[in-house]
Amino acid sequence: MSNPSNNKTHMDAYWMPFTANRQFKQTPRLLKSAKGMFYTSDDDRQILDGTAGLWCCNAGHSRSEITQAVAQQIETLDYAPSFQLGHPIAFELANRLVSHAPDGINKVFFTNSGSESVDTALKIALAYHRIRGEASRTRFVGREKGYHGVGFGGISVGGLVNNRKMFGPLLPGTDHLPHTLRIDLNAFSRGLPKHGADLAQRLEDIVALHDASTIAAVIVEPLQGSAGVVLPAEGYLQTLRDICDKYGMLLIFDEVITGFGRVGNCFASQEFGVTPDIITTAKGLSNGAVPMGAVFVSEKIEQTFMTGPEEMIEFFHGYTYSGHPVACAAALASLGIYERDKLFSKAHQLGQYFEDSAHALAALEHVRDIRNYGLVAAIDLESREGKPGERGYEVFTECFRRGLLVRVTGDIIALSPPLIIEKSHIDQLFGTLSEVIATCK
């Protein structure tokens, strides 16, 4: 096959997601293989993966355990319907997953992506209240800067304007908490910032405006990733939990990014000591190898559905590929690696070194904030006059040219490497990034 980067017409048919298609196709960046901490580009350069793909390859790339499990599963049972039928490893996976979940969260509904997990969680919340005779609870509260995928539910509760503005009025009846990025108070914080827990009290104002009897659920990422790593202040999440309890609103944590070890426990809920009613996941669940998502639900919620006639379907929802056998095999093999290599605690072991290495960039010109938790960090750069995003994009492309993959949101550089990272990789990551930032005047 010809090298597509040398053949522009070869690239015409593919409309790429979240990409400046015309610009990309003039100067493509192509990855042709991956192993462990590194991608190989189409021109045979080693690219250190500073982002675990898109926050998903937590155990590193092309793990042979996953490859073998997937190959064997396709050979044994390539597909089986999950509506009114089952296959054994979906049950096995659900049991294994709940053994890692916070206490009281012990039911799992399978999806194929983070967006589907979010839609599923919102629908569970609506139906839950309706079954309990509180059908007036139809509103959702999300948060500014929130990213909950790209389904209509997810963009309605999400808070990133570019993801919302083209798509009409969205779901009716959503409201948004203020975001928690307070650089004025918390610049260069390490771990959870000290200031801003009071922002959670704004939920009281939203309740006062709409009345609790109209609100089904509050959905937030415990740590916002896609917006450029926005952390909750100490105590913020607990206040949300308390207010939700006070008014009978469900609390949903979107852990699509934070799930499966990113912040030093299997879930951020455990790391931050706040248990929601529903947790949405995807990405690290199957190490990014096969698309898969899962919604974790408290027993109380699931049992609410199990009250009608036993021959009735309790929840009219599901996907052709819910609990796909190949995805289940990939997820089981991923869990096997996470457990055996204790990857969920890796962010605790290396967190301090990662944090110190990130904050060593503080003195560089144009760095206006550095934020981090576990194996996540953001280097927030000043925008060029009248050209927001230009410096960030330049850092991204220059890092790639020098063999490092970072993620940019505007002028924020986000880092979330695979959890198998070692100190030498951390040195390479921040060494390259520091040189590049210094050149992007």
Ligand SMILES: Cc1ncc(COP(=O)(O)O)c(C=O)c1O
């Ligand atoms: C918190 C969060 N929720 C949902 C999603 C959507 O996941 P997907 O792209 O798999 O639909 C993402 C993706 O980055 C995410 O970060």
